[in-house]
Amino acid sequence: MEKKYTYTLEIKVRDYECDAQGIVNNANYQHYFEYARHEFLEHAGCSFAEIRKLGIEPVVARIEIDYKNSLHGGELCQCKLNAKREGIKFIFYEDIYRVADNKLCSSAKVTTVCLKSGRPVRGDELAAKLGQYLTDDTATI
Amino acid sequence: MEKKYTYTLEIKVRDYECDAQGIVNNANYQHYFEYARHEFLEHAGCSFAEIRKLGIEPVVARIEIDYKNSLHGGELCQCKLNAKREGIKFIFYEDIYRVADNKLCSSAKVTTVCLKSGRPVRGDELAAKLGQYLTDDTATI
Amino acid sequence: MEKKYTYTLEIKVRDYECDAQGIVNNANYQHYFEYARHEFLEHAGCSFAEIRKLGIEPVVARIEIDYKNSLHGGELCQCKLNAKREGIKFIFYEDIYRVADNKLCSSAKVTTVCLKSGRPVRGDELAAKLGQYLTDDTATI
Amino acid sequence: MEKKYTYTLEIKVRDYECDAQGIVNNANYQHYFEYARHEFLEHAGCSFAEIRKLGIEPVVARIEIDYKNSLHGGELCQCKLNAKREGIKFIFYEDIYRVADNKLCSSAKVTTVCLKSGRPVRGDELAAKLGQYLTDDTATI
Numbered sequence: 001m002e003k004k005y006t007y008t009l010e011i012k013v014r015d016y017e018c019d020a021q022g023i024v025n026n027a028n029y030q031h032y033f034e035y036a037r038h039e040f041l042e043h044a045g046c047s048f049a050e051i052r053k054l055g056i057e058p059v060v061a062r063i064e065i066d067y068k069n070s071l072h073g074g075e076l077c078q079c080k081l082n083a084k085r086e087g088i089k090f091i092f093y094e095d096i097y098r099v100a101d102n103k104l105c106s107s108a109k110v111t112t113v114c115l116k117s118g119r120p121v122r123g124d125e126l127a128a129k130l131g132q133y134l135t136d137d138t139a140t141i
Numbered sequence: 142m143e144k145k146y147t148y149t150l151e152i153k154v155r156d157y158e159c160d161a162q163g164i165v166n167n168a169n170y171q172h173y174f175e176y177a178r179h180e181f182l183e184h185a186g187c188s189f190a191e192i193r194k195l196g197i198e199p200v201v202a203r204i205e206i207d208y209k210n211s212l213h214g215g216e217l218c219q220c221k222l223n224a225k226r227e228g229i230k231f232i233f234y235e236d237i238y239r240v241a242d243n244k245l246c247s248s249a250k251v252t253t254v255c256l257k258s259g260r261p262v263r264g265d266e267l268a269a270k271l272g273q274y275l276t277d278d279t280a281t282i
Numbered sequence: 283m284e285k286k287y288t289y290t291l292e293i294k295v296r297d298y299e300c301d302a303q304g305i306v307n308n309a310n311y312q313h314y315f316e317y318a319r320h321e322f323l324e325h326a327g328c329s330f331a332e333i334r335k336l337g338i339e340p341v342v343a344r345i346e347i348d349y350k351n352s353l354h355g356g357e358l359c360q361c362k363l364n365a366k367r368e369g370i371k372f373i374f375y376e377d378i379y380r381v382a383d384n385k386l387c388s389s390a391k392v393t394t395v396c397l398k399s400g401r402p403v404r405g406d407e408l409a410a411k412l413g414q415y416l417t418d419d420t421a422t423i
Numbered sequence: 424m425e426k427k428y429t430y431t432l433e434i435k436v437r438d439y440e441c442d443a444q445g446i447v448n449n450a451n452y453q454h455y456f457e458y459a460r461h462e463f464l465e466h467a468g469c470s471f472a473e474i475r476k477l478g479i480e481p482v483v484a485r486i487e488i489d490y491k492n493s494l495h496g497g498e499l500c501q502c503k504l505n506a507k508r509e510g511i512k513f514i515f516y517e518d519i520y521r522v523a524d525n526k527l528c529s530s531a532k533v534t535t536v537c538l539k540s541g542r543p544v545r546g547d548e549l550a551a552k553l554g555q556y557l558t559d560d561t562a563t564i
Contacts, residue, residue: 014313014316014317014320015316015317015320015330015442015443016313016316016317016442016448016450018442018443019438019439019441019442019443020438020441020442020443020445020496021193021198021200022443025175025439026171026175026201026204027168027169027171027172027175027439028168030167030168030171031168031296031298034166034167034168034296034297034298035296035297035298038296038297038355038356042356047356048297048355048356049355049356052162057162059162059208059211060167060208061207061208062205062206062207062208063167063204063205063206063208064203064204064205064206065203065204065205066202066203067200067201067202067203067204070200073320073330073331073443074320074324074329074330074331155454155457155458155461156301156302156457156458156461156471157301157307157309157454157457157458159301159302160297160298160300160301160302161297161300161301161302161304161355163302166298168298172437172439175437175438175439176437176438176439179437179438179496179497183497188497189438189496189497190496190497214302214461214471214472215461215465215470215471215472303475303480303482307457308453308457308483308486309450309451309453309454309457310450312449312450312453313450316448316449316450334444339444341444341490341493342449342490343489343490344487344488344489344490345449345486345487345488345490346485346486346487346488347485347486347487348484348485349482349483349484349485349486352482
């Protein structure tokens, strides 16, 4: 059974994102994951800029990335994600697939928290906006 | 008791590494960690380019990064690391400290493997070169 | 009368491409310009990777960029370009417009040459492939 | 006779700054040039952050870069610069040399202006701070 995702973003690898090994540099996957989260937020009705205007500063507290297959210049991929809430954390599960062969290239678990004046807060405003887009804890992700 | 490290690299934050939040963008820490590993390899006697000339392609299989305190433009930091071998993996433990207040800003555990013709190998040539720089499994890291 | 272009690429600004000034960092426009050239080449029937497989290494010899209006995170823009041949040079004229207000944000003139074994060559194979996509010298660009 | 410069910054090429052609990606030279200008400003007594605190937003209006020799991963280079004032513009002339063979790799002329509330101003506060570091118009640069 195919895994279900809340949001999918198509990304085409740009040549300058590859390093001398001829593959996308590891750090650039983190850029893809961030880009997909921000596009997801906009899609869900609250862009990153709008969240910040609410006085909330979302920050990444921890990221875990598994690298499985390398992406090359010009390749098309899809970054698919699920988001859930866990206490004060917003956790994103993101998978990048190469379109050509549907191979999983990289997976990430990204733990984020909201800061207000530098202190962690629950981010209820954000949760309210994301509402239906947050995966239930009991769902398989 | 202060933690011991095998290698330390001083890095000064460049303004273009910061994003609109005014702090170093998360992905750039991964650049710092990679830069420190590559400088360490050169320091240990086998630069990344030399390893590749041996027909060995070191790749990152997994990275875990904890973000604790943000770095800002112009700040001086130190990336300190330990490396150990675990089966076919070479694992790097890297910590970035801000020099001004000695605060831990970010920690990473980076799991790398060596590929030959696309298949994982033990990387004994690399282990031989790193020799004394590899932390014993029994050491506290 | 509106300026005519051979190729148009739509690009959405990613938040990590902005710096602490809250606008796209100057160097990232160069990334956009490169990305548009490479997409144009693929569109014209010879991707950058394919050109390199012909033993030709296209390199930028000179770039001139005018910055007129700043782009911000999330904004949609279009990079439009014309290409012409001038002796051994392939010259690209590239303009980036913000979609929302059609304002010209940045213009570039990019002079490239083809190298074979490190020496400049005419790049006739490339010119043959680009054929109809090369603007006539007498055209207004 | 050797060219004279006001300021020199040593930079070591990081592997991730190279692209699939195995050389430093063109856009990254622009990062080096920016980094050198900002270090120069700090050296001259007014860091980029401090300038912005004065309510002045320095922006690049135009950049011209000539690429002469490619830099590779791990290579050491020096970015040398001169700065002069011309009307409301602050112009930087920057040259990057590879240390190993003293070859000129890239040259840039960077035209910057100061904005206050989005409008160009003379930036006299900045000029006052840079004082002795500004090259006289009559000097050879």
